[in-house]
Amino acid sequence: MVWNKRISPSTLFCLVITFIAFIRACNLYRDSTKSLRPSKSHLDNNDLDLLNARKKIYDPLVIGAKPSNIFYFIQVSDIHISRFKTKGHTQNFLHFLQSSLPTIKPEFVVVTGDLTDAKDPGGVNSYQSAEEWEIYEKAVKERGSDTPWYDLRGNHDCFNMASWSSDQNLYRKYGKSASLVEQGQGVYSWSANKTFGQYKFIAADVCPKKGPARPFNFFGYMPSTTMDRLEAEVLEGSYNHTFLFVHYPTTTVLFGTSSTGHTYHDIAQHISVYFCGHLHRLVAGLGDVLKSYDPTSDTLELEVGDLKDHGAYRIVAVDHDLVSFVDVDLPLAQIGAFEPSPELEWPDPPIKPAPVILITNPKDAQFTLAHKEPIARIGTSTHIRMLIFSEYSPDELKVRLSVDGNRHPFPALFVGNSSLPLWVSSWEANDFNDFQTHNLVVQVTAPDGQVGQSEVLFRVDHSRLYIKSGIFGKLVMKGQLATTLRGLSILAVVGLLTLLLVPKVWADIYPSKGDQILVEIHKLDQVDQSPYQGLYRQCLLWYLRFVRLPQVDFLSWFMCWITILSLVCLPWFRAEFIPTGETADERLGTFYMWGLVLNQQWIPLSDTWMYATMHFCDDIAVFVLLFAWRTVDSCDLYCRSNPNSNSNDGHRSQQLYERAWFKGFEIVYLLWRISELAALAAFYGGFWPYFFESILWLWSAYVGYVLLLGAKHGLLRKRSRSDRIGVILEGCPGCLEGTPNQQQLPFTLDTQRERGGGVDRQANDNEEAAPLLVNSSVPESTGLSSGITSSSPLLDSSEGPVQVKSRKRGTRSPTEASTD
Numbered sequence: 080m081v082w083n084k085r086i087s088p089s090t091l092f093c094l095v096i097t098f099i100a101f102i103r104a105c106n107l108y109r110d111s112t113k114s115l116r117p118s119k120s121h122l123d124n125n126d127l128d129l130l131n132a133r134k135k136i137y138d139p140l141v142i143g144a145k146p147s148n149i150f151y152f153i154q155v156s157d158i159h160i161s162r163f164k165t166k167g168h169t170q171n172f173l174h175f176l177q178s179s180l181p182t183i184k185p186e187f188v189v190v191t192g193d194l195t196d197a198k199d200p201g202g203v204n205s206y207q208s209a210e211e212w213e214i215y216e217k218a219v220k221e222r223g224s225d226t227p228w229y230d231l232r233g234n235h236d237c238f239n240m241a242s243w244s245s246d247q248n249l250y251r252k253y254g255k256s257a258s259l260v261e262q263g264q265g266v267y268s269w270s271a272n273k274t275f276g277q278y279k280f281i282a283a284d285v286c287p288k289k290g291p292a293r294p295f296n297f298f299g300y301m302p303s304t305t306m307d308r309l310e311a312e313v314l315e316g317s318y319n320h321t322f323l324f325v326h327y328p329t330t331t332v333l334f335g336t337s338s339t340g341h342t343y344h345d346i347a348q349h350i351s352v353y354f355c356g357h358l359h360r361l362v363a364g365l366g367d368v369l370k371s372y373d374p375t376s377d378t379l380e381l382e383v384g385d386l387k388d389h390g391a392y393r394i395v396a397v398d399h400d401l402v403s404f405v406d407v408d409l410p411l412a413q414i415g416a417f418e419p420s421p422e423l424e425w426p427d428p429p430i431k432p433a434p435v436i437l438i439t440n441p442k443d444a445q446f447t448l449a450h451k452e453p454i455a456r457i458g459t460s461t462h463i464r465m466l467i468f469s470e471y472s473p474d475e476l477k478v479r480l481s482v483d484g485n486r487h488p489f490p491a492l493f494v495g496n497s498s499l500p501l502w503v504s505s506w507e508a509n510d511f512n513d514f515q516t517h518n519l520v521v522q523v524t525a526p527d528g529q530v531g532q533s534e535v536l537f538r539v540d541h542s543r544l545y546i547k548s549g550i551f552g553k554l555v556m557k558g559q560l561a562t563t564l565r566g567l568s569i570l571a572v573v574g575l576l577t578l579l580l581v582p583k584v585w586a587d588i589y590p591s592k593g594d595q596i597l598v599e600i601h602k603l604d605q606v607d608q609s610p611y612q613g614l615y616r617q618c619l620l621w622y623l624r625f626v627r628l629p630q631v632d633f634l635s636w637f638m639c640w641i642t643i644l645s646l647v648c649l650p651w652f653r654a655e656f657i658p659t660g661e662t663a664d665e666r667l668g669t670f671y672m673w674g675l676v677l678n679q680q681w682i683p684l685s686d687t688w689m690y691a692t693m694h695f696c697d698d699i700a701v702f703v704l705l706f707a708w709r710t711v712d713s714c715d716l717y718c719r720s721n722p723n724s725n726s727n728d729g730h731r732s733q734q735l736y737e738r739a740w741f742k743g744f745e746i747v748y749l750l751w752r753i754s755e756l757a758a759l760a761a762f763y764g765g766f767w768p769y770f771f772e773s774i775l776w777l778w779s780a781y782v783g784y785v786l787l788l789g790a791k792h793g794l795l796r797k798r799s800r801s802d803r804i805g806v807i808l809e810g811c812p813g814c815l816e817g818t819p820n821q822q823q824l825p826f827t828l829d830t831q832r833e834r835g836g837g838v839d840r841q842a843n844d845n846e847e848a849a850p851l852l853v854n855s856s857v858p859e860s861t862g863l864s865s866g867i868t869s870s871s872p873l874l875d876s877s878e879g880p881v882q883v884k885s886r887k888r889g890t891r892s893p894t895e896a897s898t899d
């Protein structure tokens with residue numbers, strides 16, 4: 080092993096530039112997240128103490144048959160009122176207002192965002208539409224005015240809008256709570272002051288302060304200033320429960336830090352439930368409504384399905400401070416297609432929903448809050464309690480209860496009044512205090528034959544059940560998508576740079592590293608490999624490829640390296656992110672991996688990280704691997720004497736990328752990637768000139784050049800015969816053994832080949848039978864026994880019988896010949 084003690088100037092240069100890029104990246108990170116950090120912080124290290132929020136477990140309040148200590152409200156989300164959609168959307172909302180709201184008569188309704196769809200008929204461009212907003216405003220006025228109504232913007236309500244005060248911000252004109260949002264600078268609250276307790280409701284607008292048009296407008300963020308407002312609201316006063324309403328689930332929000340140094344997690348200690356929408360039961364049939372419980376802050380996060388497609392809405396009840404909810408779907412089967420109209424037209428005939436049941440005691444054990452709810456009240460309660468919503472009067476309803484499959488022996492009685500549809504049935508809670516999970520089913524049959532059913536899993540011993548949700552839903556909820564994507568992009572960058580730089584430094588220090596690895600691989604190929612050895616061989620092989628990349632194909636190595644650094648440090652492209660902006664400054668923005676810069680202001684949207692993660696994986700990593708892969712070809716791996724190398728890799732170890740069909744596939748892949756780049760242009764101001772200035776275009780152009788015309792493996796390159804000549808690797812016993820007459824070949828070093836000093840002999844396809852290493856014109860004895868070395872004058876002379884070139888290969892097997 081030769082220790083060079085020296086790193087080549089080119090490597091040193093690359094390392095220095097990479098370091099400068101790293102400094103620049105740190106600066107970009109700091110600038111882009113500036114708004115998430117307090118400008119001046121007066122840290123108080125007092126934790127917002129969970130103990131303060133703790134409930135006394137033993138108290139005199141007994142859950143019984145009285146119609147008191149209870150209220151309920153409705154959460155609706157993702158209405159997406161649309162001028163164009165003929166199913167769902169506007170129509171579901173109108174049906175909800177017309178048929179559900181009047182029978183439920185909630186304390187209030189809160190709409191958690193995406194009030195309008197704000198898309199064009201093709202669903203490509205996005206902009207606010209006064210028509211859609213007018214329908215929202217009118218509908219709420221005509222059918223919702225008896226009920227206090229709170230609303231919030233979602234991402235659709237801030238598509239394509241330069242600022243809150245822009246006249247594109249139609250929420251400001253038509254939204255019911257717009258003035259509250261404005262006064263509260265993004266956060267407002269209301270409360271329910273009951274004789275039995277005080278309850279606080281907070282709504283927060285976490286839309287981007289400058290709203291890009293689709294698609295870079297999916298994530299939300301809460302700047303430090305808004306966090307201050309939220310913290311002030313959460314800490315003000317003392318309440319039995321505090322509920323927070325936001326359009327986005329926490330996994331899609333970047334929360335800033337308040338000036339007292341508190342994060343969302345700290346603040347959440349004072350929040351019982353975080354209600355949200357936005358994910359629409361996850362697109363593509365992944366199907367979960369996302370619900371999760373965070374034990375460290377004792378907070379529930381409950382996403383509700385969307386009203387627009389699923390017709391979903393939620394009724395939440397607080398009964399003796401136990402919070403329960405039921406998610407209801409409108410009877411979609413009764414709702415057909417309809418003709419969207421710019422005017423408000425109430426659907427006719429109205430739908431007739433089945434009875435809706437919300438069981439409030441015992442509450443569902445999946446959703447208990449250990450410290451914020453008086454769970455012990457379930458065990459001391461004398462009655463099962465439920466709210467039953469139906470347009471029929473209570474005496475027309477048949478209510479049937481069963482516990483664990485057995486009919487409950489006590490009848491259900493209506494004990495409510497015209498504004499409280501409360502039913503109770505007496506029970507002996509202690510009978511169920513057996514450390515088991517029980518199941519209560521309530522069925523209500525209306526005179527029209529429709530049956531409503533509700534079910535809870537309950538426990539009397541205070542323990543929680545895990546929330547039932549799919550694996551995917553759990554991943555999304557717990558995964559903190561917004562920060563995970565950032566982590567993934569940075570991981571991709573660090574990983575790729577490591578793969579590029581470390582082998583380069585390594586190759587400087589140990590110039591013969593590549594040969595040693597190759598010999599090792601040849602040796603491994605002599606034996607039947609165990610799976611472990613096979614894996615080891617693969618690792619060695621990839622190691623070799625990356626060691627060789629800067630040596631064999633320096634231009635590609637350089638392009639990979641410089642492209643990655645540029646993506647980290649420079650803008651990816653400029654584009655019209657907000658096409659409705661009035662001035663060019665408002666319209667144009669710059670895309671960095673770190674966020675968007677719109678009108679000189681950083682908007683830290685995780686959308687840029689999502690885009691970056693995708694492109695680092697699909698555009699950069701794929702081709703970096705391909706470039707590296709191409710540096711070790713089947714000639715290098717072919718070991719003369721080795722029967723395994725013929726059979727193991729099937730086709731005489733021909734690499735996949737050497738086959739024509741695979742090269743075609745590479746081109747198709749590249750075209751797909753280019754079409755993705757072009758598709759983005761359709762959203763933001765077209766092709767010219769901005770998208771052509773993009774780094775990814777330059778990269779694609781280079782990749783295209785290599786795939787088509789690159790040396791040796793370009794699709795349009797005809798492989799010269801010399802490219803197919805094999806190597807005789809010095810130090811590999813197999814290679815030497817396999818040569819004719821078992822003679823030693825002192826000259827055929829791989830490094831010599833890379834430095835252009837190897838020996839080339841034209842392969843002769845007719846020489847199949849005799850694996851001769853030399854051109855037939857050269858007397859065998861000359862080539863093999865005269866001890867030719869790379870420094871031999873004979874080799875350096877191009878006129879000599881032996882040409883100086885890179886590859887040597889004496890033979891081709893019949894199998895290879897037949898498939899080439």
Ligand SMILES: *[C@@H]1O[C@H](CO)[C@@H](O)[C@H](O)[C@H]1NC(C)=O
Nearest residue numbers: 140148275276277319399400
């Ligand atoms: C609300 O909180 C107060 C003060 O902690 C408590 O006395 C009251 O019982 C609570 N209300 C209910 C319904 O539990």
Ligand SMILES: [Zn+2]
Nearest residue numbers: 157193233357
């Ligand atoms: Zn939505």
Ligand SMILES: [Zn+2]
Nearest residue numbers: 193233234357
């Ligand atoms: Zn949304």
